[in-house]
Amino acid sequence: MKRNIKNNVSWVGFIDWELENFHGDDYSIMNGSSQNAYLVEEEKTVLIDTVWKPHDEFFVENLKEEIDLDSIDYIIINHGEIDHSGSLPALMKEIPETPIYCTKNAVDSLKGQFHEDWKFNIVKTGDTLDIGNGKQLIFVEMPMLHWPDSMATYLTEDNILFSNDAFGQHFAVQELFNDKADQCLLEKEAIKYYANILAPFSPLVKRKIDEIVGLNLPIDIIAPSHGVIWRDNPLQIIQKYAEWADDYQEDQITIVYDTMWEATAKTAYLLAEEISQLSPDTVVKVFNCSKEDKNEIMTEVFKSKSIAVGSPTVGRTILSSVAGWLHFLDSLKFKNKKAAAFGTYGWSGESAKEIQDFLIDAGYDTVDSVAKVKWTVKDEDLEPIKTLAKDLVELSK
Ligand code: FEO
Helix, strand or coil: CCEEEECCEEECCEEECCCCEECCCCEECCCCEEECCEEEECCCEEEECCCCHHHHHHHHHHHHHHCCHHHEEEEECCCCCHHHHCCHHHHHHHCCCCCEEECHHHHHHHHHHHCCCCCEEECCCCCEEEEECCEEEEEEECCCCCCCCCEEEEECCCCEEEEECCCCCCCCCCCCEHHHCCHHHHHHHHHHHHHHHHHHHHHHHHHHHHHHHHCCCCCCEEEECCCCEECCCCHHHHHHHHHHCCCCCCCEEEEEECCCCCHHHHHHHHHHHHHHHHCCCCEEEEEECCCCCHHHHHHHHHHCCEEEEEEEEECCEECHHHHHHHHHHHHHCCCCCEEEEEEEECCCCCHHHHHHHHHHHCCCEECCCCEEEECCCCHHHHHHHHHHHHHHHHHCC
């Protein structure tokens, strides 16, 4: 069933209450999600985006109940990733001659995925499409936010920015709008989405926000392709993105570790205690990276000014869980964060130094010392932990 957004604009998407993972298993979904598609019914009828393939039958049948599919004049595909384009093949079987407006890269993506040569119309930033009743669509390319093919579409007069993935969240809200959502969950899901999907492109986010603001287009509603539609103070999410893209950090230090026989866990807890004593106002959080959700941990790391990472030594290296986590950390390209490394060992003891080297290579400003604990934490082992805590707190000032 279509849901009115404003005037002749409706939501025709799919609320995915049961979704548990996204991007394969790389992104955890804790509070459902949605794939938002929109219908604009002016003199011309326009469909903006579709939904993921598992819901293509629902999507097409739902649309059929609302409108004659032949009445769709234009389809806008803001982004070719399959969660937004996956229902296109089912839809285009019904209306194969309907023109599709998208970026040049999106043509590559759609042809590559679906092997169809639909009637593509390539658009660039500033291109417009007249849809009657004095209204236009204006296209804004959003390359690498978060794919090379991404774009946003702006509807004049109604002042709605259909931003696709940007400003979205994986968050199911039946009532659709931001003012109807649980505000704590909304903020949590929005920053998790930014930290885990958009953070690597923060320099581009900054430039794109400047460009959108520079267009001086009034924005009454931001309608992304996932999660809530921002109608109450929609600029708040642009402001948040500007903050998050600007080397964001709070007064928080996050400790991440894995452990074999609890020595590294104990070291992590002692390090947390020491940091708290030295800097009582700092929020300190500790996570076992093989037990806690990696995307939730990354969100906490994104919020942090500093991190400490620890592993036991096994086979002259670090645990695979820590190695995998570090590579994920590196891929997110967080900036302006301090770091420290620690490790436990029985024999050769390479882990702390290996983590330190990785963090330095990944661009983290890393304290010179590492904390190494042999076998288990004893009174004489507290000194390197205290030193590491002191050095990290100092470096984090
Ligand atoms: Fe929501 Fe990049 O797809």
